[in-house]
Amino acid sequence: KNFFRRRSTSSIGGGASADGEYPTRKLVIVGDGTCGKTSLLFAFTRDEFYEAYVPTIFETSIVDMEIRPGKVIALSLWDTAGQEAYARLRPLSYTDTHVILICFAMDSRDSFNNVRDTWYPEVRHYCPRAALLLVGCKNDLASSAADCVTRDEVEKLADNIGATSHFLCSAKTRENVTEVFETAADVAYEAGRKKSKISSRLGACFGRRSRMKKTEKA
Template sequence: MSAPSRQIKCVVVGDGTVGKTCMLISYTTDSFPVQYVPTVFDNYSAQMSVDGHLVNLGLWDTAGQEDYDRLRPLSYPQTDVFVLCFSVVSAVSFDNVTSKWIPEIRAHCPDAPIILVGTKIDLRDDPTQTAEGRAPISRGQGQKTSQRIKAMKYLECSALTQQGLRQVFEDAVRAVINPKPTKRKSKCTIL
């Protein structure tokens, strides 16, 4: 008889159009969606084994658009880990990691671990895809911001090629099953 799987709630946040939904669909179905459909809230689930632990990973996809700023925190209670995404070809989404997303996460879930993820790495070398006329965000910039916001880890991935995709969710699980010793074990609540 196998051991029962542990439930882990992983909430994926970040600006609209950074690739959160594509990342989740690509990971859970092994296929890349061809059409953009803005998300309000969506849930996905993945059974996986990480470091010998059987886990049922509940993946919560959230809307990054400003219109949903008041609604989005309703998905935060009982979050075990956040995956905070930005697009490596969008400087605005990268800037919003520190100006918008970290304050929001910390206000609602101060002790929840965070995995910072740079998405769309397949577009980093494509000059036609760099938004806002700024250079793509480098791995070093991502790592530096990850340290500054005290994220558990910085990772990069591509939903299109699936490069680094599995690692994102394996490390999200590891952040919960092997927390840093200084972190208190608590889930977030909204009062």
């Protein structure tokens, strides 16, 4: 699979890409502050890793990805702030989302527990139909953590929240970074197709009802 990086400040939720060339799918990434969300995005879109932590408010970028031979989508990536102070602003990013990455840090059990207690309830409230991917970040630190999250625990939580897939990754070593976004792009593309089919069926249904009413009046 091939992907083509293209940074953009456009905030696109669906439909066509910024230049209208490719269909757009929207990805939102959530999780506790400092869990590794932004580093994961930087590793993928810029092939860079920063040791220093810089809190994120909201940033977006677009990456054109070939999900299968001859089929390219514009994946709109929305970074969010995990701090409680931004809880009221964060829902603004959820509109028209196709796939959500729920992230936690493998060396932080608190961030892992907050997937179940905070992030899953929030995204299901605002995006009941969006596909979910569970992502364990900072896997390079797991072996040195006193109480690291285990692979079995990640698999169990992924099953409990109905995640389409789950990954252990590291922005620093690039472990599974590309795989996370390749899978997310595939999932987002299919989610968009299903949404379009449902909209078409509803439109056809309403059209038939409208014609029936006109016939009855006649």
